Each structure stands twice: as structure tokens, then as C-alpha cells.
Amino acid sequence: MTVTETPMGFGRMHRKEDARFVRGKGNYVDDVNLPGMLHGSFLRSPYAHAKIVSIDTSAAEALPGVKAVITGAVLETLKLAWMPTLSYDTQAVLATDKVRFQNQEVAFVVAENHYIARDALELIEVEYEPLPVVADAKQALAPDAPVIRDDKEGKTDNHIFDWSAGDAEKTDAVFASSEVVVSEDILYPRVHPSPLETCGAVADFDKVSGKLTIYSTTQAPHAHRTVYALVAGLPEHKIRVISPDIGGGFGGKVGIYPGYVLAIVGSIVTGKPVKWMEDRNEHLTATAFARDYHMRGEIAATKDGRIRALRVKVLADHGAFNGTAQPTKFPAGFFHIFTGSYDLEAASCDVTGVYTNKAPGGVAYACSFRITEAAYLVERMIDVLAFELKMDPAELRLKNLLKPEQFPYTTPTGWEYDSGDYPRALRLAMDMVEYDKLRAEQADKLSRGEYMGIGISFFTEGVGAGPRKHMDILGLGMADGAELRVHPTGKAVLRLSVQTQGQGHETTFAQIVAEELGISPDDIDVVHGDTDQTPFGLGTYGSRSTPVSGAATAIVARKVRDRARIVASAMLEVSPDDLEWEKGKFFVKGDPDQAKTIQEIAMAAHSSLELPEGVEGHLDATTVYNPPNLTYPFGAYICVVDVDPATGQVKVRRFIAVDDCGVRINPMIVEGQVHGGLADGIGMALMQLMAFDEDGNHLGASLMDYLLPTSLECPSWELGETVTPSPHHPIGAKGVGESATVGSPAAVVNAVLDALKPLGVRHADMPLTPSNVWRATQGRPIRT
Ligand code: MCN
Ligand code: CUM
Structure with missing residues (x-):
């Protein structure tokens, strides 16, 4: 395969991020080590369904090196035993009344190191009273099925929702008049995304500034920040979510896991940074299927x-x-x-x-x-x-x-x-x-x-x-921001709300700017994965980065180009309409030698060059893209x-x-x-x-x-x-x-x-x- 070393735009180009990955210089959550950091680990349920009769944590608390043992009862006093899910349901952060799946989180130990935390788990005594189990979806709605979510008031069955789409009546009529009808039972089994890197977080609550910093494996840093803000009652600017390099997400890092919340609670309780990093077994059994x-x-x-x-x-x-x-x-x-x-x-x-x-x-x-x-x-x-x-x-x-010739095409269920x-x-x-x-x-x-x-x-x-009028998650519309700044020397920084997990965003998003502005992708730094440094947006999943943030990037680069045109017109003393764009430079129509490169324009935009009334100078822009x-x-x-x-x-x-x-x-x-x-x-x-x-x-x-x-x-x-x-x-x-x-x-x-x-x-x-x-x-x- 031929690789264009650094194309000035679209094309085969080696991934910029690989320079660090192939040298072992990636920076993952587990690489984050803060001074005085403690380590958290979960006690998990051996049962898929059982009542919790009692939990005795005294022996674990007495183990030297243990700094805190947190149970559901402790979280209840903080009103944090349950958290909202992305589907307007609730999920136990730590089980209180009963456990509802095998390996559910029951208690969290914070200790000086990971080994002590794990040893302490062995010392926690939980008395369970096993309950009948619903392991098969086909049994879930049986009249005698045990009710799993009896935490929800008045819930007497395991039903969550009924939802339909399309025109049932018309469909039935077509079936009734069709020559051939075939049916089949088809299962798409439960599978798991299983990225190389499991999930984890390091939470650092600074009591003096009141600022909470969370390094976590998240595909959606801004969405997570808003959920934490709502749950903890903290303002967003006091929460910083950093998603460093991610070793694959495949969707498994979209949701918020009890471990993220417990790392935060652990840090608030102990006053120290707390790391939680799950192992493979925990990842396979307790994170999103x-x-x-x-x-x-x-x-x-x-x-x-x-x-x-x-x-x-x-x-x-x-x-x-x-x-x-x-x-x-x-x-x-x-x-x-x-x-x-x-x-x-x-x-x-x-x-x-x-x-x-x-x-x-x-x-x-x-x-x-x-x-x-x-x-x-x-x-x-x-x-x-x-x-x-x-x-x-x-x-x-x-x-x-x-x-x-049928496109744009509207499907019988309403997609265009x-x-x-x-x-x-x-x-x-x-x-x-x-x-x-x-x-x-x-x-x-x-x-x-x-x-x-x-x-x-x-x-x-x-x-x-997606289009904001149709789509939101937890009330957050699915539009994404982008910010582009071209510095005086013509080097640029692009700030994005989406979050790469291995898809090569540092390369491809730089290529979009390169295509629009004619700046080499090597001269464009893509910043993402830090809510303090990037504009709001809903993150990476549903292959939305290119359709949404890719569009935002092209638009923000075009805004910068519009500004560059005005600056170039001032430099060349011609009307902006007399300029023509060719990747990387503006030139006077009919006189290609009269040209200014984007780098020259960038310097001039920051100089004492007189600009037309109302033009602010500098070379930057922001945008929010709401896909149609x-x-x-x-x-x-x-x-x-x-x-x-x-x-x-x-x-x-x-x-x-x-x-x-x-x-x-x-x-x-x-x-x-x-x-x-x-x-x-x-x-x-x-x-x-x-x-x-x-x-x-x-x-x-x-x-x-x-x-x-x-x-x-x-x-x-x-x-x-x-x-x-x-x-x-x-x-x-x-x-x-x-x-x-x-x-x-x-x-x-x-x-x-x-x-x-x-x-x-x-x-x-x-x-x-x-x-x-x-x-x-x-x-x-x-x-x-
Ligand atoms: N791209 C391109 N030209 C296009 C479309 C995409 O060059 N016409 C490039 C993009 O610029 C980006 C990559 O291909 O670098 C993927 O782009 P896109 O289709 O927009 O998908 P996202 O970046 O939003 O990635 C999310 C998607 C999802 S939802 C899952 S799940 C998945 C996937 O990406 N998880 C992955 N691919 C993965 N790849 C890796 N290595 N790791 C994961 O966790
Ligand atoms: Cu559904 S997996 Mo991808 O959308 O993060």
C-alpha cells in the first residue's frame, strides 16, 4: 500500500498518533499516577439474584493500609446509592437491598495499594439470601417470574418498554395479499465489545479549590461531565473530565460505571486521588454487553x-x-x-x-x-x-x-x-x-x-x-462544537468534543483542516479528551465523529478561510471579491503572482496591518454543528x-x-x-x-x-x-x-x-x- 507521507489534505497518511503508540509512549488511564494516590477495588456478588441480609466490613477496615470501605449503606447517606442511566432508568452504584446480576458491585475498598485493597475484599462478610433467577429473556415476562426491579415502586413484573415503528396495518395487509410468506426465529446473541484496555478512572477531588478532576476511559467526556454535575450537584466548571489515550472502546466506554462514581466518592472521602482499574474478568462480566x-x-x-x-x-x-x-x-x-x-x-x-x-x-x-x-x-x-x-x-x-434514482429515499419506517x-x-x-x-x-x-x-x-x-430536533441523550442535543485557532506562524490547533479510541482522529481531523486551509496536517494539533480544553459535544459513538465533528471541522476551517480572505485583501489592497482561493493561498484573479499564503496571512492577521472596520483580526473561529x-x-x-x-x-x-x-x-x-x-x-x-x-x-x-x-x-x-x-x-x-x-x-x-x-x-x-x-x-x- 502506498502512503503519501504528508498529503496537504485527504489521502493516505501515516497516523500521527502512532509515533507515540509504537514507542510504547501512549498515556492511558492506568498510566496516570498522582502523588499520594490510593487504589480502589470492588467486592462483587457471587449470586445473580439475592437479598443482602447483612454486610460486615469491620475486619476489612482494620486491615493496615485500608483507608475506607464504602458500602451501599454509606452511599445511601450521600444519596449516591443509585445513579441515572443513559436511558432514564436507575442503576445501583453499590447494591443496597439486593444484588441483581452476578459480579454486581457490593462494596468498594480504598487502600494504599491495589494488593491491600484486594486482600481487604476477602475480609468483608456478606450474608446473602439467594432468590430465584431470571436468566432467560423468554422467561422474564412469565407470570411467576421473580420481580427483579422491586426497588421501583409498584413494579410487579420485568417489563421495561414496548416500542413500535412502521405502519402495522398496512404491513399486515401486504402480508395478507402476498404469495409467499416466510418466517424465522433469529437470535443475535449477547456479546461484548472487549477492547484491549479495560475500564478505569482516577478521581482527584481538591478540597481547597473544590475542583474535581476525573481521568477516565470515556468515549464521551462532556456528556459524562454533565451527568456528574447533575448527580453530585457541582457546577460543570468545577468538574474536569480527562480522557487520555483509550485502548479501544467499541461502545463499551459510552456509559458511566459504578467504578467511576466510586473513585470520585473515594477521593472525596479520603481527600486523596483514587484509582480504580478493573481486571479482565470484571470487564467481561460487569461492563456493557x-x-x-x-x-x-x-x-x-x-x-x-x-x-x-x-x-x-x-x-x-x-x-x-x-x-x-x-x-x-x-x-x-x-x-x-x-x-x-x-x-x-x-x-x-x-x-x-x-x-x-x-x-x-x-x-x-x-x-x-x-x-x-x-x-x-x-x-x-x-x-x-x-x-x-x-x-x-x-x-x-x-x-x-x-x-x-430513488435517492433521497424515505423508508417505510421513516428514515431518509x-x-x-x-x-x-x-x-x-x-x-x-x-x-x-x-x-x-x-x-x-x-x-x-x-x-x-x-x-x-x-x-x-x-x-x-443526530439532528437535534429528533435526537438527544438524557436531554442533551446531539450537536458538537469545534474551535480552530491559527497562530501567527501559521501553525494551528483544532479543539474537538469527540474522543478517539483508536480511530486516528489526530490525523484525519488535521487532514480536514489541511484540505480546507492548505496547512500541512503536521502543523495542526488536534486537542480532544479534556473538557477544560475543548468545546461541548456528545462524544464518539455511532460513527458520529466524521459526520458531525468532521462537518464542524470543515465549517470552522471555512470560517477561518473567510477571515483570511479579508486579511489577504487588506494585504494585497484589493477587494475580497477579487481574490481567488487555491489550497494554501489567496491570489488576485487573473494575476496569480499577486498571492499571499495562509502562513503569511496568519502573521498579518496578528500584526499591525490595518483591517476593514468591524474585522477583529487574528485567525480563529468556533462553530457548533447540528447535522441536518x-x-x-x-x-x-x-x-x-x-x-x-x-x-x-x-x-x-x-x-x-x-x-x-x-x-x-x-x-x-x-x-x-x-x-x-x-x-x-x-x-x-x-x-x-x-x-x-x-x-x-x-x-x-x-x-x-x-x-x-x-x-x-x-x-x-x-x-x-x-x-x-x-x-x-x-x-x-x-x-x-x-x-x-x-x-x-x-x-x-x-x-x-x-x-x-x-x-x-x-x-x-x-x-x-x-x-x-x-x-x-x-x-x-x-x-x-
Ligand atoms: N474516516 C475517513 N473517511 C470517511 C469516514 C471516516 O477517513 N469517509 C476516518 C475518520 O476520520 C476516523 C475514522 O475513519 O479517523 C472513523 O471515523 P468515523 O466513521 O467517523 O467513526 P468515529 O471516529 O466516530 O469512531 C467511532 C466508531 C465506533 S462508534 C466504534 S464502536 C468503533 C469504531 O469507531 N470503535 C473503535 N472503530 C474503532 N476503531 C478502533 N481502533 N477502536 C475502537 O474502539
Ligand atoms: Cu454502539 S458502539 Mo460505537 O457506537 O461506540
Whole structure:
């Protein structure tokens, strides 16, 4: 791959942040060590559901080196035993009345070091009275199910919400008049984002200044600051949230965890900085899970494969507290984008959310707010229909994909897709894989008893939340600020509200400014992850950084350029209208030698040069960007697998991914994002499952049980691209950070089931581990 060393704008460029990462000079929360810092650790519940009869902390308190033992009872006196979640529910910071999932936080020890804190945990005596457990979402609404959230007054069941979208009546009518109707139960199992770095925080409360500084693993520093301000009753300017380098977030660092709150309480109680850093087991069992959607899909079509309608019923397992993060209006996130990339007459969905005795969280893991579940559902249903109609799945898709002339397109559930050329993307993927040849090879192999499968998925995502009139989280509108300052020597600082977790923002956002102003990206410093130094905004998730803050960056740079034009006109003594812009300089129309570079203009803007009346001088600007719509990236994926039905072993042989995210700022970074997401897809499709036994014991509490894909399971990715710019985004870019995680699981699962088609297998649920594949071939239900 060729890399343009430092392009003056868009292009392949090595990531600026890698200079420190490859030298081991990253600065993560666990690298933060403050003078006198203490260490906190949690005692966690061994039970998934139990009454707390008593807690005795006296022995732990007596252990030398222990500075504080905090229980739910202590927090109750501070009115901090419960905290708000991002979905207007409440979550126990420390359990008071009872524990509601295994490994829930019960007590917090603060000690001189981590080892003493852990030793002290052993000395805390808790008497539990075990209660019956709801480990299966399908049992949650049974009349005799134990009520998990009896802390909520008058709550007599485990129901959280019912939510619908689309036109149910019209959909029912289309189903009633359709020649073919097929239905399938489809599970998107509970999985976990599992970044390399677990979650943690260092809190430092300064009693003299009253200022609270929190270093934490957060994807949304400003949103967290506001939540802390509301919970603690402190003004925002007395709270500083610093998110240093983050070792991957994938959505798991959007919410606020009890550990962050306890580090703060610990610091207030002891008067010292307190660090809390969880281990892998704690991370896997107690931080935000993803998916856990039990779906029943129905698809209506004509006999010749014209898809007419989709109907979906979902049972959504939200765990013990409803901690899912999504815009307020949408309790199921953006699931109602499930009509995908197809031209349908009607669609409707009903989602019911329930409490179970499992860890809270939800929507995390490169999900674009539940679009992962939606894309998986529709792409699986299309293959189920192809199975019944005995049609080629590529042909069926081509027949039903939206056509380029239909954009902007409003879906039956109300989304307005901004732009797309879907058939072109799918045809490119089919050409790249040599589709017809592959089908011939597959037939030939089968004649020799070898099972090969070709799986297709086509996805449309909506990313870049979002228009303020539709979208907020906890009442905070989803617009983001940006500030750009060009210093006298022409070097610039860009301040952003979004927060990189590995996506390369220090590089790509500098490239946007470079593209707009012609300053080298090496001369542009991107500042983020510190609420004292950056403008307000809602942070990074839902692949919103490019659609929202990328747009803000282009706009703020254009504002600076407008100012630069006036300064240049004063320098050249011509009217601003007589100037023409060419990347990096203004010149007089028709006289290119009469020019001033952006660097010369920057110096002049700070000099004694006389500027027109009302022009303030200096070269800086601020903006707040409220996106008019989401951006709608899309892609066509084809996966080729070899399956051994005797052992259930699946080998992914090839994976072709054609992505369209509009204009690419840094194609190398985009490809890196896609590579990571494709690996995620293989992980979820073939390996990953957060399983629980009937007592609610976690069966995937280490990376020995919860498997992450490695290069061994991944083929050499084959990437293609088309470019359909977003018409409403200032640089035509769409988000891409989650595309491959959204699009790839269906391609892998469809490939495995395509291989098993000759054995009569129409559907099997993820993860398609060897035992689950083998079971599917035996006609037995897959255990989940
Ligand atoms: N980009 C580009 N051209 C485009 C679109 C994006 O060059 N047309 C670049 C961007 O400038 C940015 C990167 O690609 O450097 C991803 O951009 P974007 O799609 O805007 O996504 P975000 O930056 O908002 O990242 C969030 C997204 C999410 S929600 C998850 S989850 C996820 C993902 O990013 N988590 C990640 N990718 C990840 N990658 C890493 N390494 N670590 C994570 O935790
Ligand atoms: Cu839903 S995972 Mo990302 O949006 O941070």
C-alpha cells in the first residue's frame, strides 16, 4: 500500500498518533499516577439474584493500609446509592437491598495499594439470601417470574418498554395479499465489545479549590461531565473530565460505571486521588454487553422474488438495569432501519424490552445504535426467502435493492437515506469475487462431497447522530462544537468534543483542516479528551465523529478561510471579491503572482496591518454543528467458507468488502477500520457468546471462554470501494467506523448456511461454533 507521507489534505497518511503508540509512549488511564494516590477495588456478588441480609466490613477496615470501605449503606447517606442511566432508568452504584446480576458491585475498598485493597475484599462478610433467577429473556415476562426491579415502586413484573415503528396495518395487509410468506426465529446473541484496555478512572477531588478532576476511559467526556454535575450537584466548571489515550472502546466506554462514581466518592472521602482499574474478568462480566435480541422475522414476497414487506417482533434483554445508550426517542436504538437496502411496500416492528438477572448495558460494540441487529435480521431473512424460493441470493438482492434514482429515499419506517448506488456496490463485489466462477466451483466441490458456502450481505447504516430536533441523550442535543485557532506562524490547533479510541482522529481531523486551509496536517494539533480544553459535544459513538465533528471541522476551517480572505485583501489592497482561493493561498484573479499564503496571512492577521472596520483580526473561529440528517454509508460483502459438516469446522477462505462511506479523508484509516470490523464479524458469527447458566452464572468470564478472533481465523481481506458523497455533509463524507461490524456477521453466517443448504439447513443461530454447526446438521435445536 502506498502512503503519501504528508498529503496537504485527504489521502493516505501515516497516523500521527502512532509515533507515540509504537514507542510504547501512549498515556492511558492506568498510566496516570498522582502523588499520594490510593487504589480502589470492588467486592462483587457471587449470586445473580439475592437479598443482602447483612454486610460486615469491620475486619476489612482494620486491615493496615485500608483507608475506607464504602458500602451501599454509606452511599445511601450521600444519596449516591443509585445513579441515572443513559436511558432514564436507575442503576445501583453499590447494591443496597439486593444484588441483581452476578459480579454486581457490593462494596468498594480504598487502600494504599491495589494488593491491600484486594486482600481487604476477602475480609468483608456478606450474608446473602439467594432468590430465584431470571436468566432467560423468554422467561422474564412469565407470570411467576421473580420481580427483579422491586426497588421501583409498584413494579410487579420485568417489563421495561414496548416500542413500535412502521405502519402495522398496512404491513399486515401486504402480508395478507402476498404469495409467499416466510418466517424465522433469529437470535443475535449477547456479546461484548472487549477492547484491549479495560475500564478505569482516577478521581482527584481538591478540597481547597473544590475542583474535581476525573481521568477516565470515556468515549464521551462532556456528556459524562454533565451527568456528574447533575448527580453530585457541582457546577460543570468545577468538574474536569480527562480522557487520555483509550485502548479501544467499541461502545463499551459510552456509559458511566459504578467504578467511576466510586473513585470520585473515594477521593472525596479520603481527600486523596483514587484509582480504580478493573481486571479482565470484571470487564467481561460487569461492563456493557451488546445485542441480546431475540427476533422473529417475517418476510412477504411474490413467487418470483419481489420482496413486499417485513414484519419483526423483538424481545430485547436489557439485563438488570436499563443502561442502554441511544437517543431518547428510540428505546430500541435505530433498529427500525431493519428494512435495510431494499425497496419495500411496508414494514413494521414491535420491540419489548425486559429485565433479566444479567449485567446491564446494551447497544455497545460497534453497533450504530442497534443497526447491527437490524442489518443481520434483514440479511438473514433475505437468505431464508432465497432458500424457500430456490433463488440465488445475489439475484434476489439485485432484484430488490433500491435504485440510485430513488435517492433521497424515505423508508417505510421513516428514515431518509441521503445517497446511494447499491447495485453498483454489489456488482463490484460480485466481480471481485468472480461470483459465477465461485458458484461453479461450489457445485463441483459438492459433487465430491465437499461443502463450500458463499454468503452475501448488503447493509445500509444511518450514522452521525443526530439532528437535534429528533435526537438527544438524557436531554442533551446531539450537536458538537469545534474551535480552530491559527497562530501567527501559521501553525494551528483544532479543539474537538469527540474522543478517539483508536480511530486516528489526530490525523484525519488535521487532514480536514489541511484540505480546507492548505496547512500541512503536521502543523495542526488536534486537542480532544479534556473538557477544560475543548468545546461541548456528545462524544464518539455511532460513527458520529466524521459526520458531525468532521462537518464542524470543515465549517470552522471555512470560517477561518473567510477571515483570511479579508486579511489577504487588506494585504494585497484589493477587494475580497477579487481574490481567488487555491489550497494554501489567496491570489488576485487573473494575476496569480499577486498571492499571499495562509502562513503569511496568519502573521498579518496578528500584526499591525490595518483591517476593514468591524474585522477583529487574528485567525480563529468556533462553530457548533447540528447535522441536518444522518449520513447513510452502505456496503456489499461476500464471504466464502469451507465447512466440514462432520466436525462442524468452518474455515473462512475469502472475504470481499466493498464499502461506500462517501468521500474518504484517509483511505488507509478507513481500510483499517474496515479490517477491524470484519474481524469483529468473524468473532461474533463463529466464536462469541456471553452465555449464562440457569442460575445466572456467567460462562464467558475470561478470554479463555469468551473468544476474540485473531489473524488465524481471518483471511486476507479483499477490499473494494465506491464513492457516493453525502449531499448534506460539507465534505461529502459518511461515517465508517462501525460499517464492517454491522455488515459482516450476516455475510459469514449466510456463507455457512449456504454451505449447509444441501443438508436442508435453513437457519442456525450465531455463534456457529463447531458444535453448533454440527448440531444444525443433525436437525437439533442450537443451544444458546
Ligand atoms: N474516516 C475517513 N473517511 C470517511 C469516514 C471516516 O477517513 N469517509 C476516518 C475518520 O476520520 C476516523 C475514522 O475513519 O479517523 C472513523 O471515523 P468515523 O466513521 O467517523 O467513526 P468515529 O471516529 O466516530 O469512531 C467511532 C466508531 C465506533 S462508534 C466504534 S464502536 C468503533 C469504531 O469507531 N470503535 C473503535 N472503530 C474503532 N476503531 C478502533 N481502533 N477502536 C475502537 O474502539
Ligand atoms: Cu454502539 S458502539 Mo460505537 O457506537 O461506540
